[in-house]
Amino acid sequence: MSKAAVRDAEVIATRLDEIQDRVRQMIADGTLQPGERVNEQALAAKLGVGRNSVREALRALERSGLVRIIPNRGAEVRKVSLEAALDLYDIRAGIARTAGRLAATRLEAEEEGRLLELLEQMEAALNNRDGGTYHQLNNAFHDHLMAITKNPRLIELNNTIEAELSLYLRKGVYTMAQMQLSHAEHSALVEALRNGKVAEAADCFESHILTGKQRMLDTVTRSIPHP
Numbered sequence: 001m002s003k004a005a006v007r008d009a010e011v012i013a014t015r016l017d018e019i020q021d022r023v024r025q026m027i028a029d030g031t032l033q034p035g036e037r038v039n040e041q042a043l044a045a046k047l048g049v050g051r052n053s054v055r056e057a058l059r060a061l062e063r064s065g066l067v068r069i070i071p072n073r074g075a076e077v078r079k080v081s082l083e084a085a086l087d088l089y090d091i092r093a094g095i096a097r098t099a100g101r102l103a104a105t106r107l108e109a110e111e112e113g114r115l116l117e118l119l120e121q122m123e124a125a126l127n128n129r130d131g132g133t134y135h136q137l138n139n140a141f142h143d144h145l146m147a148i149t150k151n152p153r154l155i156e157l158n159n160t161i162e163a164e165l166s167l168y169l170r171k172g173v174y175t176m177a178q179m180q181l182s183h184a185e186h187s188a189l190v191e192a193l194r195n196g197k198v199a200e201a202a203d204c205f206e207s208h209i210l211t212g213k214q215r216m217l218d219t220v221t222r223s224i225p226h227p
Contacts (some may be wrong), residue, residue, distance in 0.1 A: 015049075016053060016056055016060070019049055023043070023054075023058070024064075034077050034167050036076060037073070039074075040075070058075045064160055065078065077167070080165070082220065085169075088164055089209065089216070090213075092165070092209050093206050094206070095158045096206050096208065096209045097202045098202070099145060099146055099205055100192075100203070101202040102151060103148040104192065104196055104198040105196070105198060107193050111147075115193070116190070118140060119186060119190060122134055126180055129176060141186060168216075174215060182215070185204065185208040185211065192204050
């Protein structure tokens with residue numbers, strides 16, 4: 001294959017990744033709702049790309065669990081049931097246990113500094129009662145924790161599980177008390193990582209995800225209208 005052909009292939013792959021990211025963001029922010037049918041032509045026009053590019057991006061997102069493609073009907077944003085969300089949390093907890101163990105043995109000084117910086121920023125967001133900023137920082141914190149493992153396959157698996165969970169987690173808003181408890185768990189985990197306590201870090205990260213599962217259940221229960 002010529003150098004020009006290689007460059008063209010790389011440009012196409014990069015473009016498709018960008019389209020996927022934009023559609024993924026539309027799902028995350030609710031522009032595309034769970035169960036909503038995706039009009040390829042309208043989406044292509046909105047993004048300013050070709051319909052074939054949108055179709056390829058949707059196929060990739062199907063592999064990520066965010067959309068499903070129905071023969072003769074096209075793509076729709078997946079719906080995730082409570083039961084499926086609970087199953088995903090259990091898988092995520094197992095990933096977190098492995099991630100905690102690896103991160104405790106592979107943490108570098110610069111990475112430690114970033115963890116502490118994120119903790120401080122989350123503390124400030126909580127003090128300002130800014131749940132939106134806290135949520136963004138929480139995502140950055142978890143992404144950084146996974147990056148510290150330096151295990152690409154584990155990171156990819158975790159990203160897939162989190163993407164599916166995101167389809168359900170928009171159903172409720174966490175309270176400030178729940179976010180404060182989550183932050184305390186973050187602090188305990190970082191302390192274990194900084195001190196190289198491998199077993200404790202694994203326990204902390206797994207426990208953090210499982211208590212997150214309970215927080216999600218509490219939020220869903222709170223949001224159900226009572227007769």
